[in-house]
Amino acid sequence: MSNDPPLLEIRNLEKYFEESSNVLDVLMRREPSQIQAVDDVSLTLEENDSAAVIGESGCGKTTLLLTLIGLHDATGGDIYYKGQPVSEFDKSDWREYRSNVQVIFQDPFNSLDPKMTVAESLKEPLKIHGIGDRDRRVREVLEHVELSPPEKYLGRKPANLSGGEKQRVSIGRALVLEPDVILADEPVSMLDVSTQAAVLNTMKNLIDEFGVSMLYISHDLSTVSYISEVVNVMYLGRVVESAPTEQILADPKHPYTEALVSAIPVPDPHYNRERTEMSGAPRDPVDLGEGCRFRDRCPAVIPPDDLEIPQAAYREVIAFRERLARDDLTLDRVRAELDDSTDTDALAAALREEYFDHDLMGENDAVLDTALSALAAGDGDRAGDLLRGRFESVCEQTPADVTTDDEWTVACHYYDDDTQIEEKRVPTTD
Amino acid sequence: MSAPLLEIEDLTVQYRTNQGMLTAVSGASFTIERGEFFGLAGESGSGKSTLAKAIIGGLDDNGEVTSGTLRYRGEEIQDLAETELNERLRWKEISWIPQSSMNSLDPLQRVSEQAAEIGRTHTDLSDEAIREKLKEMFDVVGLQQSRIDDYPHQFSGGMQQRAIIALALFLEPSLVIADEPTTALDVIMQDQIFKYLDRTKTSTDTSLLLITHDISVIFESCDSVAIMHASQVTERGSAQAVHDNPRHPYAFMFKEAFPDIREPKRELEVIDGYPPELMGDVDICSFADRCPWAVDECRQSAPSLDPVGDDDATHAAACVRADEAYELYEAEGTDPDGTGRTIAPEEDD
Numbered sequence: 001m002s003n004d005p006p007l008l009e010i011r012n013l014e015k016y017f018e019e020s021s022n023v024l025d026v027l028m029r030r031e032p033s034q035i036q037a038v039d040d041v042s043l044t045l046e047e048n049d050s051a052a053v054i055g056e057s058g059c060g061k062t063t064l065l066l067t068l069i070g071l072h073d074a075t076g077g078d079i080y081y082k083g084q085p086v087s088e089f090d091k092s093d094w095r096e097y098r099s100n101v102q103v104i105f106q107d108p109f110n111s112l113d114p115k116m117t118v119a120e121s122l123k124e125p126l127k128i129h130g131i132g133d134r135d136r137r138v139r140e141v142l143e144h145v146e147l148s149p150p151e152k153y154l155g156r157k158p159a160n161l162s163g164g165e166k167q168r169v170s171i172g173r174a175l176v177l178e179p180d181v182i183l184a185d186e187p188v189s190m191l192d193v194s195t196q197a198a199v200l201n202t203m204k205n206l207i208d209e210f211g212v213s214m215l216y217i218s219h220d221l222s223t224v225s226y227i228s229e230v231v232n233v234m235y236l237g238r239v240v241e242s243a244p245t246e247q248i249l250a251d252p253k254h255p256y257t258e259a260l261v262s263a264i265p266v267p268d269p270h271y272n273r274e275r276t277e278m279s280g281a282p283r284d285p286v287d288l289g290e291g292c293r294f295r296d297r298c299p300a301v302i303p304p305d306d307l308e309i310p311q312a313a314y315r316e317v318i319a320f321r322e323r324l325a326r327d328d329l330t331l332d333r334v335r336a337e338l339d340d341s342t343d344t345d346a347l348a349a350a351l352r353e354e355y356f357d358h359d360l361m362g363e364n365d366a367v368l369d370t371a372l373s374a375l376a377a378g379d380g381d382r383a384g385d386l387l388r389g390r391f392e393s394v395c396e397q398t399p400a401d402v403t404t405d406d407e408w409t410v411a412c413h414y415y416d417d418d419t420q421i422e423e424k425r426v427p428t429t430d
Numbered sequence: 431m432s433a434p435l436l437e438i439e440d441l442t443v444q445y446r447t448n449q450g451m452l453t454a455v456s457g458a459s460f461t462i463e464r465g466e467f468f469g470l471a472g473e474s475g476s477g478k479s480t481l482a483k484a485i486i487g488g489l490d491d492n493g494e495v496t497s498g499t500l501r502y503r504g505e506e507i508q509d510l511a512e513t514e515l516n517e518r519l520r521w522k523e524i525s526w527i528p529q530s531s532m533n534s535l536d537p538l539q540r541v542s543e544q545a546a547e548i549g550r551t552h553t554d555l556s557d558e559a560i561r562e563k564l565k566e567m568f569d570v571v572g573l574q575q576s577r578i579d580d581y582p583h584q585f586s587g588g589m590q591q592r593a594i595i596a597l598a599l600f601l602e603p604s605l606v607i608a609d610e611p612t613t614a615l616d617v618i619m620q621d622q623i624f625k626y627l628d629r630t631k632t633s634t635d636t637s638l639l640l641i642t643h644d645i646s647v648i649f650e651s652c653d654s655v656a657i658m659h660a661s662q663v664t665e666r667g668s669a670q671a672v673h674d675n676p677r678h679p680y681a682f683m684f685k686e687a688f689p690d691i692r693e694p695k696r697e698l699e700v701i702d703g704y705p706p707e708l709m710g711d712v713d714i715c716s717f718a719d720r721c722p723w724a725v726d727e728c729r730q731s732a733p734s735l736d737p738v739g740d741d742d743a744t745h746a747a748a749c750v751r752a753d754e755a756y757e758l759y760e761a762e763g764t765d766p767d768g769t770g771r772t773i774a775p776e777e778d779d
């Protein structure tokens with residue numbers, strides 16, 4: 001390896017948004033909520049390299065991308081282009097960066113100007129950056145993205161292109177300035193499968209034959225292997241696992257990645273895939289606080305050493321505590337449905353009904369009972385304390401990254417004191 | 431023997447347009463039994479949504495069933511009046527999750543009110559029972575039960591989509607028509623919803639017509655499948671028969687175009703060109719311009735959907751070369767002249 005700095009390096013990048021505060025917040029002098037869209041994300045892209053960022057909608061992929069191209073200002077951490085921090089860019093640095101770092105967006109139907117011909121669309125970035133010899137470059141680029149012969153396409157407008165052809169034009173537009181880096185945001189997810197493979201192929205060629213580096217952003221794990229050797233899996237703003245693509249598909253380590261991989265449909269009627277054990281949905285990335293962000297849904301969330309409790313029941317307690325802490329219980333709604341809204345016993349029972357499907361035993365049950373009664377009587381703090389006292393999990397502390405020699409990184413307490421990730425599997429539950 | 435739940439026979443649907451009659455569905459035939467999950471696959475524009483809307487009587491104003499029959503529990507329904515469809519079939523018998531259902535909630539009504547209205551019209555359930563059922567469904571789709579009283583605008587897009595799914599399912603309809611129900615959802619949520627659907631199949635014999643461009647979901651979740659290309663059903667049959675022994679070139683190329691995470695390095699098939707828009711009667715194989723095995727005969731008339739194989743009585747393909755195409759494909763691929771249609775990821779080095 002050379003000692004040159006990486007082409008693009010993201011170090012502990014953070015992008016928080018302040019949720020617009022309402023009148024009540026102001027009156028009550030509440031701190032405005034923080035939307036933690038991207039939180040402490042680090043990634044490296046070498047020259048002629050590719051990396052993928054995978055995650056469900058809302059996990060922060062697009063915010064990451066928009067921060068990378070300077071449409072958002074990072075609230076923490078930094079981005080380094082050839083070793084130089086973006087936060088210290090002057091105008092001309094930005095100009096260079098913007099021509100060297102190009103984006104392909106998801107929607108080929110909206111990303112091209114309907115009034116411009118293919119030739120005009122491709123020449124525009126050249127004009128903006130004052131580059132000559134435009135006709136020749138445009139033709140070359142069209143050949144590269146397999147729109148050939150170029151004559152056939154130069155005069156066409158988007159309305160006369162198929163979805164796949166439009167996406168090729170978008171790729172061409174990104175390519176025409178001969179960038180070092182292409183950031184591709186779900187570039188094939190709106191294409192029909194018949195053209196998806198061909199567009200993936202074109203993008204792969206850019207890396208292999210034209211030396212471009214690519215960050216491939218997608219919700220779809222099944223296409224990643226066609227673009228990138230390395231995958232970073234994001235959940236609620238953080239990268240929870242990063243590893244070589246093939247290995248992660250075959251043997252995911254982080255409980256979230258495992259849930260994600262095992263939920264991918266397999267196109268084979270003879271294959272009996274088990275349906276997911278997960279329930280609920282990811283929460284909003286607002287005021288997430290300390291701890292593993294997957295803990296309210298994690299099938300493997302870790303109970304205290306001395307606690308006897310079935311995993312599924314424990315998960316419900318954790319999820320409930322999360323909602324309580326975030327003030328996200330629908331207390332008023334549940335109360336409104338009671339025959340007598342002042343009946344706190346009934347309210348406690350209704351809460352249990354709404355949030356708990358699994359029965360608890362002995363002391364666990366008693367503590368939950370007392371806590372729900374306290375909550376029903378208006379003392380949420382005491383309810384929280386009681387539940388924490390008995391049920392607090394190590395997962396409420398943010399797990400550190402654990403990295404093996406073979407470039408496998410996981411952030412999960414299961415791997416806390418074990419650098420031999422290989423040998424440890426998350427236990428299956430229930 | 432009782433009649434199948436839904437029979438579609440030689441169905442043709444056209445839209446009046448400025449250019450003339452556009453044929454969106456041409457001579458489609460298939461049957462859905464009670465408790466059967468049926469997948470309808472194909473590229474965008476192949477006519478899947480049109481077919482679904484024809485079943486539920488929800489075609490756009492310029493659309494019309496121009497020939498063929500639709501039978502529900504043995505009764506012809508293609509000419510039923512709107513009011514009758516509404517009173518007798520919709521929601522309780524057949525529910526429909528429309529494509530891009532995001533805007534199909536009434537913005538002025540709480541979700542629970544919309545449910546109450548549907549429930550009162552189509553069942554004898556008490557309001558209390560309706561609320562309970564809706565709450566159960568909210569749980570299934572990962573929404574907090576007590577949010578049934580929210581207005582649609584209080585939900586994000588993905589949550590609205592899930593609320594629609596809850597509304598379509600809470601009355602336990604006999605047939606669920608789901609048009610790309612989960613494309614906007616993530617795979618884990620999709621799996622949560624299918625887990626529920628699997629349960630209803632066993633517990634109440636629910637049938638599903640699942641419309642999707644994603645053949646993976648169909649192969650693993652459906653009993654039967656039909657693959658459409660530009661208005662025509664190219665091949666149909668049990669999922670196993672179509673998967674193991676595909677006969678129509680579009681069907682097997684389409685299938686081979688899908689990634690499978692079990693084989694992350696498999697070459698993906700590419701289907702060149704795109705489907706034609708068809709005006710007037712369709713009297714060709716609509717795949718002819720894209721098919722590597724096309725011969726003159728393919729453009730002389732629309733191939734009929736004939737039985738193929740001996741694996742399954744419903745297995746049929748509409749291709750004049752159904753006997754040999756797949757063997758040719760296996761022997762020499764789609765690319766005898768070496769123009770490179772497939773994509774292979776890099777080998778390990």
Ligand SMILES: Nc1ncnc2c1ncn2[C@@H]1O[C@H](COP(=O)(O)OP(=O)(O)O)[C@@H](O)[C@H]1O
Pocket residue numbers: 445446447452453454472473474475476477478479480481490492493707
């Ligand atoms: N209201 C309409 N008027 C005219 N053409 C339509 C209308 N709706 C759909 N079409 C056309 O009918 C064909 C089939 O469309 P559709 O049923 O939506 O296919 P799919 O659901 O498979 O994507 C397409 O060519 C489409 O453009």
Ligand code: SF4
Pocket residue numbers: 254255256292293294295296298299300301302394395399411412413414
């Ligand atoms: S840290 Fe705990 S909650 Fe988070 S993924 Fe690991 S086991 Fe699950």
Ligand code: SF4
Pocket residue numbers: 678679680715716717718719721722723724725728733748749750751752755
């Ligand atoms: S061989 Fe002919 S009939 Fe068969 S799919 Fe090809 S074009 Fe259609």
Ligand SMILES: [Mg+2]
Pocket residue numbers: 475478479480529609
């Ligand atoms: Mg459709």
